[in-house]
Amino acid sequence: MRLREREPPHGPWATSRTSVARPGRSKPQSAGRRTLRGTTGRLVPSCPRWSVADLMFHLAATYLRLLHARGLHDVLVVGSSLGGWVASEMAVRDTEGLVTGLVLIDAVGIHVGSEPIRDFFALDARGIAEYAWHDPARGYRDPALVPPEQLAVQQANMASLKILAGEPYMHDPELHGRLRHVDVPALLLWGESDRIVTPAYGAAYADAFAAGRLHVIPQAGHLPHLEQPEATFALIDAHLRDGAARS
Numbered sequence: 001m002r003l004r005e006r007e008p009p010h011g012p013w014a015t016s017r018t019s020v021a022r023p024g025r026s027k028p029q030s031a032g033r034r035t036l037r038g039t040t041g042r043l044v045p046s047c048p049r050w051s052v053a054d055l056m057f058h059l060a061a062t063y064l065r066l067l068h069a070r071g072l073h074d075v076l077v078v079g080s081s082l083g084g085w086v087a088s089e090m091a092v093r094d095t096e097g098l099v100t101g102l103v104l105i106d107a108v109g110i111h112v113g114s115e116p117i118r119d120f121f122a123l124d125a126r127g128i129a130e131y132a133w134h135d136p137a138r139g140y141r142d143p144a145l146v147p148p149e150q151l152a153v154q155q156a157n158m159a160s161l162k163i164l165a166g167e168p169y170m171h172d173p174e175l176h177g178r179l180r181h182v183d184v185p186a187l188l189l190w191g192e193s194d195r196i197v198t199p200a201y202g203a204a205y206a207d208a209f210a211a212g213r214l215h216v217i218p219q220a221g222h223l224p225h226l227e228q229p230e231a232t233f234a235l236i237d238a239h240l241r242d243g244a245a246r247s
Contacts, residue, residue, distance in 0.1 A: 052166020053174075056109075059164075060089035067098045076101040076240060080225065081196075082164055085109030088175060091182045101243045102186040102209075103236055106194050106222045110176040110208060115201035117170045121162060132222040134193035139221070179208040185246075186212040187239045189232060191220035 063086065067075055075098050079087030084107020091099050108117055118131055125143050126136075133139030143151065186209040190202035199216050206212035215235055220227040 052164065052168070053172050055164060055166065056085060056089045056172060057093070059086055060093050063090055064094055064096075064098065068096065073098055074100050076103065076243065078103040078105070078236065079107060080105040081222065082108060082161065082170070085171075085175075088179065088182075089172075091184060091186075092175070092178045100184050101239065102182075102184060103239060104186065104188045104205065105225060105232070106190055106197055106202070107188070107205060108170040108197055109172060110179070110205055111168070111171045111173055112176075112201050112204045115198050115204065117201070118196045119169065120196060121158075121165070131195040134191065134219050134221045134227055138227070176208050179205075179212075180210055183210040185239070185243060187235065188212060188214045189224060189235055190214060190216050191222055191224040191227065192216050192218050193220060194222045196222045 063077075067073075077087045077090055077099050079085070079102075084104035087102055087104060088107065088109050091102055120128070123131060126140060129136040129138075129140035146154070186206070188202050188206045190199045192199060194202075199214075202214050202216070206214040217224040217228050217231055217235075220231075225232040
């Protein structure tokens with residue numbers, strides 16, 4: 001499997017509760033900001049001949065090996081959208097107890113019959129803004145005004161996303177049943193206006209975990225960490241504090 005680095009916002013991020021402070025700082029930085037902004041990037045596989053289940057298995061395994069190699073433990077994994085799916089797979093496949101908490105932000109990955117995942121690739125730029133953002137005017141960018149080099153990056157990212165989305169679309173039919181074996185605390189944050197994966201889908205996702213809970217964020221769509229960052233980071237910080245109190 002060939003891997004290359006990409007930047008957020010759709011990948012998983014991990015932070016160890018034992019190393020939230022950055023070297024050289026007199027006090028720990030906000031855990032939420034450290035989690036979402038202090039990332040080194042994400043790894044996206046380029047293996048178009050594999051099934052989506054295979055891709056997610058190997059991607060989750062790669063991140064778990066990375067945590068092991070770096071000697072990290074007591075790790076809270078945060079994933080947005082497709083990255084939330086990867087985070088769930090990591091928790092399912094973690095046999096060393098490295099992952100001790102999850103935050104999933106408008107994640108995909110499971111099948112909910114009554115709440116199908118919107119076909120993202122069938123939407124044009126205007127449709128993406130309408131379905132993914134609470135404020136469509138903020139999310140819309142006229143493709144004709146995007147610089148060619150940036151447009152090329154967007155097209156490459158979309159090609160990688162199509163590979164990962166796979167068939168069946170944006171989910172593993174078996175993941176829903178596996179999540180009941182994940183007993184670490186799982187916080188699911190959901191934009192109230194998300195029409196890619198609805199809050200009802202998020203509620204079903206939270207119920208699939210042994211210790212899952214859903215928090216809906218007002219005035220936010222599929223990317224609440226972009227539309228409502230302060231509220232999102234505050235909830236992640238609180239989740240970190242709760243985890244520290246339990247440990």
